[in-house]
Amino acid sequence: MSRSAQKLVAWIVLIGVFIGLQPLNDALSYNRLVLGYARPTPVTKVLQFDAPAMTGIIVGAMMGGFREVAASMLWMKTHSMWHSGEGTKWDHLSLMRMTTLLDPHWLEPWRITAWHCAYNLYVETDDPKEQARLLDMGVNVLKEGISWNPDRFELYFELGWTYFDKIRDYPEAARWLAAAVRFEHPEHIERLIAHAWERLPDMEKALMWYDYCIKRRPSDHTAKGATITIRERYMPAERLVQQRRYDEAAEAVQQYLLVYPTSTLGLHMMGYVYEQAHDYEKALEYWSLAAETLALNHYARYKVAELCERLGWPVPEYASHIYMREQELRKEMAVTHEVN
Amino acid sequence: MPAGVQSRRAARVREVADIALAIRTENLTKIYDVGWGRQHVGIEELNLEVETGQIFGLVGPNGSGKTTTLKLLLGLIFPTSGAGEVLGEPMGDPRSKNRVGYLPEGPYFYEHLNAPELLRMYGSLFGMGGAALDARIQELLELVDMWDRRDYRIADYSRGMLQRVGVAQSLINNPDLLFFDEPTSGLDPIGAKDIREVILRLRGEGKTVFLCSHLLKEMEPICDNIAILSRGRLVTEGSVAELLRGDRLRYRLELREPDEELLAKLQGNAEEVLWLEETCRLLFADRQAAFDAAAQAEDEGGYVLAAGPDRRTLEEVFIDAVGEVSVDASDL
Amino acid sequence: MRAIFRVARATYYEGWRKRFLNGILVFAILIIGSSWVFTYLQPGAELKMLIDVGLGSIRFFGMLIAVFLGSRLVPDEIEKRTIYTLLSKPVTRMQFLLGKFFGGLATVVSNMALMGLTFYIVFMIKAPQFAQPTEDSPAYKMEFMYENIAKAVLLSFFEMAVVMGIAVVASVVFSWILAAIFSFFVYFTGQMSEFFGHLADPDTGASPVARVVLLTVYRVLPHFENFDVRESILTDVPVIWSYVGMTIGMGVLYITIVLALGYLFFNQREV
Ligand SMILES: Nc1ncnc2c1ncn2[C@@H]1O[C@H](COP(=O)(O)OP(=O)(O)OP(=O)(O)O)[C@@H](O)[C@H]1O
Ligand SMILES: [Mg+2]
Numbered sequence: 001m002s003r004s005a006q007k008l009v010a011w012i013v014l015i016g017v018f019i020g021l022q023p024l025n026d027a028l029s030y031n032r033l034v035l036g037y038a039r040p041t042p043v044t045k046v047l048q049f050d051a052p053a054m055t056g057i058i059v060g061a062m063m064g065g066f067r068e069v070a071a072s073m074l075w076m077k078t079h080s081m082w083h084s085g086e087g088t089k090w091d092h093l094s095l096m097r098m099t100t101l102l103d104p105h106w107l108e109p110w111r112i113t114a115w116h117c118a119y120n121l122y123v124e125t126d127d128p129k130e131q132a133r134l135l136d137m138g139v140n141v142l143k144e145g146i147s148w149n150p151d152r153f154e155l156y157f158e159l160g161w162t163y164f165d166k167i168r169d170y171p172e173a174a175r176w177l178a179a180a181v182r183f184e185h186p187e188h189i190e191r192l193i194a195h196a197w198e199r200l201p202d203m204e205k206a207l208m209w210y211d212y213c214i215k216r217r218p219s220d221h222t223a224k225g226a227t228i229t230i231r232e233r234y235m236p237a238e239r240l241v242q243q244r245r246y247d248e249a250a251e252a253v254q255q256y257l258l259v260y261p262t263s264t265l266g267l268h269m270m271g272y273v274y275e276q277a278h279d280y281e282k283a284l285e286y287w288s289l290a291a292e293t294l295a296l297n298h299y300a301r302y303k304v305a306e307l308c309e310r311l312g313w314p315v316p317e318y319a320s321h322i323y324m325r326e327q328e329l330r331k332e333m334a335v336t337h338e339v340n
Numbered sequence: 341m342p343a344g345v346q347s348r349r350a351a352r353v354r355e356v357a358d359i360a361l362a363i364r365t366e367n368l369t370k371i372y373d374v375g376w377g378r379q380h381v382g383i384e385e386l387n388l389e390v391e392t393g394q395i396f397g398l399v400g401p402n403g404s405g406k407t408t409t410l411k412l413l414l415g416l417i418f419p420t421s422g423a424g425e426v427l428g429e430p431m432g433d434p435r436s437k438n439r440v441g442y443l444p445e446g447p448y449f450y451e452h453l454n455a456p457e458l459l460r461m462y463g464s465l466f467g468m469g470g471a472a473l474d475a476r477i478q479e480l481l482e483l484v485d486m487w488d489r490r491d492y493r494i495a496d497y498s499r500g501m502l503q504r505v506g507v508a509q510s511l512i513n514n515p516d517l518l519f520f521d522e523p524t525s526g527l528d529p530i531g532a533k534d535i536r537e538v539i540l541r542l543r544g545e546g547k548t549v550f551l552c553s554h555l556l557k558e559m560e561p562i563c564d565n566i567a568i569l570s571r572g573r574l575v576t577e578g579s580v581a582e583l584l585r586g587d588r589l590r591y592r593l594e595l596r597e598p599d600e601e602l603l604a605k606l607q608g609n610a611e612e613v614l615w616l617e618e619t620c621r622l623l624f625a626d627r628q629a630a631f632d633a634a635a636q637a638e639d640e641g642g643y644v645l646a647a648g649p650d651r652r653t654l655e656e657v658f659i660d661a662v663g664e665v666s667v668d669a670s671d672l
Numbered sequence: 673m674r675a676i677f678r679v680a681r682a683t684y685y686e687g688w689r690k691r692f693l694n695g696i697l698v699f700a701i702l703i704i705g706s707s708w709v710f711t712y713l714q715p716g717a718e719l720k721m722l723i724d725v726g727l728g729s730i731r732f733f734g735m736l737i738a739v740f741l742g743s744r745l746v747p748d749e750i751e752k753r754t755i756y757t758l759l760s761k762p763v764t765r766m767q768f769l770l771g772k773f774f775g776g777l778a779t780v781v782s783n784m785a786l787m788g789l790t791f792y793i794v795f796m797i798k799a800p801q802f803a804q805p806t807e808d809s810p811a812y813k814m815e816f817m818y819e820n821i822a823k824a825v826l827l828s829f830f831e832m833a834v835v836m837g838i839a840v841v842a843s844v845v846f847s848w849i850l851a852a853i854f855s856f857f858v859y860f861t862g863q864m865s866e867f868f869g870h871l872a873d874p875d876t877g878a879s880p881v882a883r884v885v886l887l888t889v890y891r892v893l894p895h896f897e898n899f900d901v902r903e904s905i906l907t908d909v910p911v912i913w914s915y916v917g918m919t920i921g922m923g924v925l926y927i928t929i930v931l932a933l934g935y936l937f938f939n940q941r942e943v
Pocket of ligand 2: 407
């Protein structure tokens, strides 16, 4: 074969193979997704040119196969700094944040970073504004983590738990926990949803979830016990409220409060009964009690602020994170309204 | 007979007798592009014909294009224009490679091998193997005096040892045409002599040897034909005998410090008088005049050093030829 | 064939004698061999860490070896002038290039196989223990883990074959340093080829010109991320053979393209 003929053959092979390669590449990309070998960058992040995500992708690619290892190393470094007391908590936060960007499919760093914001950094300050900012930060970290890992229960659960345990925004907690149970998950999450509704208190929803737990596993003693408690202690009060027999309802709860005077549930229930009875002053009294017994009870603090506003009283300093967020939201909505 | 006529006649003889040409180039030109629009001349418009069975010497000063020519003929680099044939195939054609051996300038090989391993690898590329190859390897290593040191790794070789193994590897396939680029560089005098003997023996076996060198003293006794390159151009070419003789044969008489009186007498018949330190060289047009002058000098008490045909050394030819071109080049 | 094999064999043995390669190998084996030591720092994530460090090191160091070896195979021959005697023998340029490529590949694969073996041993000893449930984490499923790891290592062989092909061919065109940089660049951007595909999506609002560029990058770059199946190892999803086969097929096709380019370039390369 002459040299030019060989060259022609080389070109033909080159172009032929290149064309043949394209469907194979497409098939592989599809298969990776379907078979679960890849956890690709969420398309929304790409479409929105999400800056931290882009940075993470590029830095990660530059580390090649070592991307996850680099994340692990960074995590270990954070760990050791933490234990040796080296660096401030803010230093730790930035290291943690970097880890989440390097390996966004690693759930642990998202969890710990959010926890660090909402719990550790939170107690460093007494300024309610700063505290609210930190809680928001924690929540946003988890939401970002969820956007990377939307098909795993862990981060939904973590977010639900943060709302439940820290922020005590029970409707939000129930919402995120319900999102978690759409995926493979441990049983206790469903009970937690029931707890959240119970605390609100929304006894109907709580019972519904406990019911679900018992149906799924008839030997679920916790759910059974909770169901009995609700039916015995709170349902009578709830039914009385529905019949507008508010005084009797308050009486029923009061009996329980005599035994457990600081019970969050009992106090919430009292607040709820009086609110339904339009006795806002009384309701405020109980919600304040709940907020004072448990310093971190944001939901109670929110109710306090809400009721003060309704009564036209000054909103107390400590008005909660949730309340401040709502204020901001209202302001924003007003602005958009004006624009429109 | 002028060189031009000679070669024209040689071409006709070849045509008639069908003597094959081992190498032929036609206006072979290589200009190296060295970037930023600058160019180096490798060789320009080179026309060469090398008959089979010859030892052909390509000589020229450093950078005159010898290695360039070899690489072109072997297909390691590609011509800017012109063409060439090696053993009847276009140069660089893989078909001719089975019959070609090449010793590059300053050869080097895979460091982790020793000489027999290297030769075995190269031999196997020609499809050789088994006891025949082993015998060939021993024969070649003995030829270049490396058999005793066959266990040494190439990484540990001296410059001359590399050169020796380089010669051996070029012969592994018993080639018909050999390209040697500075074959004796780095060798001790005995080694150089050995290599020259190898080259002569190869000619005895009917092989063609294409030699590149600037060591004129070495080329002179062994080459049949010589081409002189300077700055990429062929300046002169011909058989060694022709080149050394010059255009016409003259006769010389050399005296040691002749006195003025004697010199004046002899000078009359001489065509040219040259002083080389204490030696005075007189050149005569014919043999008789030279011998007469010698007799006269003897008679008058002069000290005759030598008398005979005036052969130039290759060095003189070379300096003449290269010098001419240098002048030409500066005119350009 | 004979010529390719001879050149490959010599290249393979030369490869083992390269100091920097030995250095990388020793370092890699040390890291892989001791990967389990560091896992105590991460309770609950020991297995993840073990797999990340082990397989990550194999890929990363394999890539380093492929790039540095590949980009110097041909330039070293030219620089040391060993290529002259070879090409004057009955060895065509294509045979020479293939011989260099396959010889170098054999070196890379045997280096990586050593790393893989080290990892496999460490994994077999340590993984069952790490897979136990702890307070923070449930037990790991380990149904497919062993075979998935073997498949992951197999895929990374082919990944590095593509990387080395690119390095070898680039070194024919550029100097070896430039070729190494170029290969790293292609490797790293190839890790993100899927991402370029997304960016070329009409919804990103990228300009038509940018989209054409992005789509070209997406179509031309080897999709190196396809060789990475580590995610499935941790979640214990079986890596099916048809996927492995297709990915290897993709690798082989890329190598074919790269070598065809190599032929075109090397045939007019002066040495
Ligand atoms: N690779 C190259 N790139 C650019 N120029 C080159 C190259 N190789 C040779 N040249 C130039 O070509 C000319 C001829 O070089 P060549 O090596 O053929 O000389 P040579 O006759 O073999 O010299 P020497 O006796 O020193 O070996 C020189 O001017 C040289 O600078
Ligand atoms: Mg030279």
